Amino acid sequence: MDISPEKLADAYRLMKTIREFEERMRSEYQQGKLPGFIHIYRNQEAIAVAACLDMTNADYIASTHRGHGHCIAKGCEIEAMLLELACKEDGLCNGKGGSMHIADMSKGMLGANAIVGGGPPIAAGAALTAKTLGNGAVSLAFIGDGAADQGTVAESLNLAVVLQLPMIFMFENNRYAEFTKSPKPDGRIAERAGAYGMPSEVVDGSDFFAMYDACQRAIKRGREGGGPTAIEALCNRYYGHFEGDAQAYRDQDELAEERTASDPIPRFLADPRAAVLTVDKIAEIDAAIFAEIDRGFEVTYAAADPTPDKLYTDVYIHYEGRLR
Amino acid sequence: MKMSIREAINQTLHQEMARDERVIVMGEDVASDQGGVYGITDGLPAKFGLHRVIDTPITESAIVGAAGGAALTGLRPVAELMFVDFLGVCLDQILNQIAKFRYMFGGQARTPVVIRTMIGAGAGTGPQHSQILYPLLAAIPGIKVVTPANAADAKGLLTTAIRDDDPVIFCEHKALYMDECEVPEGEYLLPFGQARTAVSGSDITIVGMSRTAVLAEEAAGVLAQRGISAEVIDLRTLSPLDEGTVLESLAKTGRLVVVDEANPYCSMASEIAGLAVERGFDTLDAPVKRVTSPHTPVPATPCLELEYVPSVDKIIAAVEETLAY
Numbered sequence: 216m217d218i219s220p221e222k223l224a225d226a227y228r229l230m231k232t233i234r235e236f237e238e239r240m241r242s243e244y245q246q247g248k249l250p251g252f253i254h255i256y257r258n259q260e261a262i263a264v265a266a267c268l269d270m271t272n273a274d275y276i277a278s279t280h281r282g283h284g285h286c287i288a289k290g291c292e293i294e295a296m297l298l299e300l301a302c303k304e305d306g307l308c309n310g311k312g313g314s315m316h317i318a319d320m321s322k323g324m325l326g327a328n329a330i331v332g333g334g335p336p337i338a339a340g341a342a343l344t345a346k347t348l349g350n351g352a353v354s355l356a357f358i359g360d361g362a363a364d365q366g367t368v369a370e371s372l373n374l375a376v377v378l379q380l381p382m383i384f385m386f387e388n389n390r391y392a393e394f395t396k397s398p399k400p401d402g403r404i405a406e407r408a409g410a411y412g413m414p415s416e417v418v419d420g421s422d423f424f425a426m427y428d429a430c431q432r433a434i435k436r437g438r439e440g441g442g443p444t445a446i447e448a449l450c451n452r453y454y455g456h457f458e459g460d461a462q463a464y465r466d467q468d469e470l471a472e473e474r475t476a477s478d479p480i481p482r483f484l485a486d487p488r489a490a491v492l493t494v495d496k497i498a499e500i501d502a503a504i505f506a507e508i509d510r511g512f513e514v515t516y517a518a519a520d521p522t523p524d525k526l527y528t529d530v531y532i533h534y535e536g537r538l539r
Numbered sequence: 540m541k542m543s544i545r546e547a548i549n550q551t552l553h554q555e556m557a558r559d560e561r562v563i564v565m566g567e568d569v570a571s572d573q574g575g576v577y578g579i580t581d582g583l584p585a586k587f588g589l590h591r592v593i594d595t596p597i598t599e600s601a602i603v604g605a606a607g608g609a610a611l612t613g614l615r616p617v618a619e620l621m622f623v624d625f626l627g628v629c630l631d632q633i634l635n636q637i638a639k640f641r642y643m644f645g646g647q648a649r650t651p652v653v654i655r656t657m658i659g660a661g662a663g664t665g666p667q668h669s670q671i672l673y674p675l676l677a678a679i680p681g682i683k684v685v686t687p688a689n690a691a692d693a694k695g696l697l698t699t700a701i702r703d704d705d706p707v708i709f710c711e712h713k714a715l716y717m718d719e720c721e722v723p724e725g726e727y728l729l730p731f732g733q734a735r736t737a738v739s740g741s742d743i744t745i746v747g748m749s750r751t752a753v754l755a756e757e758a759a760g761v762l763a764q765r766g767i768s769a770e771v772i773d774l775r776t777l778s779p780l781d782e783g784t785v786l787e788s789l790a791k792t793g794r795l796v797v798v799d800e801a802n803p804y805c806s807m808a809s810e811i812a813g814l815a816v817e818r819g820f821d822t823l824d825a826p827v828k829r830v831t832s833p834h835t836p837v838p839a840t841p842c843l844e845l846e847y848v849p850s851v852d853k854i855i856a857a858v859e860e861t862l863a864y
């Protein structure tokens with residue numbers, strides 16, 4: 216596998232940023248300082264980062280309700296994200312989207328999605344744009360193991376094969392959907408994708424290097440006109456479904472073990488391929504991350520809420536004067 | 540006994556499942572330990588077993604469609620569509636299948652399915668988890684649409700829904716779940732198509748449904764202190780609609796404000812306004828006023844969401860405007 220020291224540093228920086236960003240978010244949320252529902256991505260960071268590391272702003276991703284990691288990996292600015300998560304006027308979506316609908320068109324981030332299975336058809340459409348324009352871009356949909364059962368996912372898998380779209384189906388199999396353990400054995404999702412006629416593989420989602428390798432191949436296939444790929448990344452959902460869910464329904468010993476065994480960050484750092492990242496280099500990256508997050512929160516808490524007139528912007532209104 | 544809407548629905552499911560073996564409950568997470576996201580199905584799996592309380596994959600089309608198919612062939616399923624917004628995923632099964640079987644098959648078929656679903660803004664859940672959508676459903680011939688505003692009505696209407704032979708969509712407002720009131724013990728049924736006069740009055744009629752009925756009642760309290768006697772009508776069911784009660788009240792007061800959390804275009808508020816104009820024209824002393832959400836999606840921002848939904852203040856302003864006409 217080909218990975219430059221710069222890319223390695225980027226990979227670490229992004230995984231660590233996602234981790235620290237969300238840990239800080241959790242604590243602010245617990246203090247009642249952030250609105251809505253938030254879904255934490257912890258222990259799945261290697262998947263988003265490996266998927267997006269070789270992408271540019273011209274490539275597309277469609278995200279899910281658990282989307283903070285996807286956003287950061289795709290290059291969304293921390294401050295603009297925080298402003299959105301706090302639903303402020305200057306947020307990425309002017310506060311109208313929040314955590315579950317955050318999007319950044321300038322980065323090819325086509326939106327988190329509060330409709331489970333809502334993203335894959337949209338990502339297929341973006342892949343169709345890339346194919347039609349012949350610009351070599353690829354499109355990737357993040358899909359949970361629960362979402363994998365939606366009809367929209369089956370339909371998109373088929374469409375991507377039929378139209379030979381430059382698309383990647385990134386299934387994040389954390390083996391839970393809300394409070395319910397997945398009834399599907401590991402690998403079943405990849406098998407399904409295979410049955411539609413696309414190359415598919417099962418990868419350890421906490422192994423950054425294995426993920427990056429699989430993603431490089433899938434992206435190359437897409438860019439070269441080889442059609443879609445499916446990756447089933449096996450992983451662990453560290454926290455509850457949403458912040459505030461204590462996961463009482465899980466075997467606590469098993470969970471504790473999985474939490475450590477599936478943490479992608481120490482695993483990445485322990486890998487000989489990451490040896491170029493010296494202790495000093497890591498400390499430098501970490502310091503910059505914490506500073507960026509601190510600054511983001513400072514700006515966010517000082518920022519203005521949208522004014523009431525913003526309720527009526529960015530929507531086609533034919534009801535002028537009779538709005539309520 | 541005093542209980543919340545959440546508890547009343549849970550109790551009704553327990554009672555109806557005990558009464559009729561053909562009643563099954565199905566949906567996402569309904570058999571989980573905490574009884575789904577809001578604990579509505581709490582205790583059902585332990586009592587009735589996992590063959591009657593069925594956790595499904597995340598596939599609304601199949602959940603609703605299979606519930607309809609099971610209803611067509613002898614069961615009486617209560618399916619959960621977690622948020623009404625997910626209607627987008629399963630509309631064909633409701634619109635083209637379940638709603639039409641009885642008519643399209645020449646009366647051979649009955650489809651006694653209940654689809655319980657959560658509606659409404661106020662929880663900061665954003666554009667895809669906060670919609671109302673009942674006008675869309677009420678517009679479909681063949682299904683009944685129910686919108687309880689309190690725990691007693693939730694029990695009475697859900698019992699009727701489960702025993703009804705037609706498909707029923709049962710809309711639970713997420714901001715009302717914890718609201719408590721006195722609920723009759725044991726078997727309790729409320730007929731469909733019979734509105735509730737929540738407050739009697741003589742100056743103006745305020746019509747609401749689901750959460751807006753609660754807001755209208757609050758508004759009537761404030762108006763009473765200002766010497767205005769408002770009559771509040773809670774529609775309870777949108778389809779069938781109790782036109783008589785609305786028209787009778789209008790005949791008495793001559794003025795009408797309709798409060799509906801839906802978007803204004805083709806809303807229930809529009810339907811009631813149309814009714815008043817068509818059949819109550821002679822009794823109207825002022826134009827009908829509608830208080831609805833605006834014609835926009837629901838914003839995630841809490842401050843804009845507050846601005847978005849109908850409120851007691853907006854109702855009072857509408858009433859005063861109507862009275863000043």
Ligand SMILES: Cc1ncc(C[n+]2csc(CCOP(=O)(O)OP(=O)(O)O)c2C)c(N)n1
Nearest residue numbers: 281329330331359360361362391392393625
């Ligand atoms: C169409 C639809 N159905 C149901 C839900 C409720 N819901 C939100 S997340 C979720 C579980 C998703 O599980 P999975 O796809 O495995 O993603 P994970 O939460 O594990 O990341 C469910 C059922 C929804 N938001 N949209």
Ligand SMILES: [Mg+2]
Nearest residue numbers: 359360391392
């Ligand atoms: Mg999952």
